[in-house]
Amino acid sequence: MEEKIERLRLWHQDGREHFVDVVFSSPNQSVAVLGAYYGGSCAGIEVGKRVALWSASYESPLLSDDGHTQLGDGRIDLEIEALRGIGLGSLLMRPLVLWIKSRAASVPVVPIDLSADDAGTTRERDVRNRFYEKLGFEFAYSDQDRTWGASLPMLSSALILPAVQLSRGWIVDSVDGVGEVF
Template identity: 35%
Template structure:
């Protein structure tokens, strides 16, 4: 029996991603290089329907992540989550989606700029577009969230998803996103250039295969080293015999070829004498 947490599910004709996947992250400047980070991402969705008309009136999604660190690493795993929600809005009569639950940050800091946040936000945006006419609740940008080295990146991060802001200062440190329907949000797939979604089962199987291959190669090299050590020990114990044997193995092809030539010459000479 398959493990449901690793398998895709279906909502009507829509294919849903597995609850848990692994992310393999490469440097965005070297997308063909070796991975620089690996993460687990857990996807939790909840939906609540009105018993009277079976209409969706509340939903939420949480994308929790945790970095995968080697055993005995000096770095501890770092975790966090991106959360969003939908409400049909009984009182206001207007459906709405919230893309950000409070300030949005991605840790660890050294992985910022590697499109992991883009991946997570894109999952949120795609989820929110189940309700195309729902109003996107305003996102508030605060000056305390922005510094000169990351302000432009923060603003560009949101704007790439189609959000437009009314900034309250010339430096664009503070602002409020303008009202818009979810259908006008823009999915961003640039993360596909350096991030790969992996089935944890397949990923673990590959790691086990690599470990077994490395163990086999290490065993082969160990055998070679032992043979070389035995030869070295023999050379040190019996240097004359070792040198004579080495000389024999080097001269053997020449001596064999010389013997063959002599035999051939002898056959030719005998043939000529017999005429």
């Protein structure tokens, strides 16, 4: 099993700063796992606290089976509130999308189901919806407020590789293990 580790520094011009340790592994040709852990700052967040633990899976097409790929295990969430809405989730998704796109064939992506529970506020809903839309997903929403629904069929080749940048004035630098994951 190959494991790659990279430390990211997230900083804002107003002086806020966070370090995130990212671990990417692919124990076999069918699964990839990305773990992100808080590496420290002056924000009072526990060092080592999990930021994200996401996976991707890929099943090659066989005779009468189109195969499939899946992002996440039903939930993709940043576990530290202070890191939400700045583009970190999209950045962390990058290695998993690259891994999927490196597989031999384009296969259907398992649909993403959006839950109203993840859209408690308008901001939470918008951040969640933008996250998936930046990856290329389109949704059939079950309500006019876009709080719940399911993604439309798509192939893995249609996944969009997220940019290596943050938003809202945040900047990301690799400080250790440069180029290992990103």
